[in-house]
Amino acid sequence: MTTNASAPAVVGVIGGGRMGAGIAQSYATAGSVVTVVESGAAAAAAALDRVADGLKRAAERDRLTASPDEILARVSTVESVDALPSEADLVVEAVPEDSALKAGVVAAAEQAVNATTVLASNTSSLSVTELAAVLTRPGRFLGMHFFNPVPVSDLVEIVLAPATDAATVEAALRWTRCLGKKDVVVHDSPGFASSRLGLALGLEAIRMVEDGVAEPEAIDDAMRLGYKHPMGPLRLTDLVGLDVRLAIAEHLHATLGERFAPPRLLREKVAQGELGRKTGQGFYAWR
């Protein structure tokens, strides 16, 4: 990717984990100067390592037009939201999926930046409307739902709260496209479009395993070969993490009703620590 004149000049990312590091890497590659907020020196160093590793992989795949070191020089870390650059054009929070934690960091970020800064949440399922309610300038806030792994994924789901203003939407679309990504715009609703539909398929596939309809491979192949999905819903569940899918299912069950009730088999596997690829066992065994 080449640097892009329509990229935001200055970006803040709160939380430099899997998603935050990917977001930081993507904007730094597009030419933005990026500040990553992490909670403590060790976490900040780990976040920078994740960005460096991501850039190394991108260079190996010939996806960079500048050296990884040159891009990495645009990324720095701080240990408090208060230390975000006030002139940031865009601040994206990517802290863990916990509404109180997210509300705290977006409220603190709003205090640290200018009135024109766009604030975005990378939440996969929480209410953007509820997060906006803690802000004094809710018009400048929206969801920018990036996908994993951020540097190579094609989509950002733009999630509008009722108060999000038109200039904020326009900026978010520009700052999605400057990364070479496509956008879908949705109104705030539990699970948005992607998590709600993706989870519906995933939960039904788990119920089918539970009912003995077929083995996981057969269910996945039915979707992969029959419907041209790049990956079956059970393999995808293993990659996302069964614990992550259970948490989203519980949220959608509470907000949208019985059709999102987590299947017994999903609860059992999570209780047994079979969380998917990250633990070596989910619906598949991973080396």
Ligand SMILES: NC(=O)c1ccc[n+]([C@@H]2O[C@H](COP(=O)([O-])OP(=O)(O)OC[C@H]3O[C@@H](n4cnc5c(N)ncnc54)[C@H](O)[C@@H]3O)[C@@H](O)[C@H]2O)c1
């Ligand atoms: N992992 C995915 O596939 C995926 C996909 C789309 C969206 N998301 C969403 O992205 C967000 C982050 O997910 P992740 O997978 O990157 O999680 P993660 O656990 O890998 O990263 C979260 C990071 O936030 C840091 N953090 C925690 N509290 C903090 C604070 N107060 N200030 C600064 N940093 C803090 C942690 O140290 C950690 O590095 C979640 O909302 C998740 O739902 C995840």
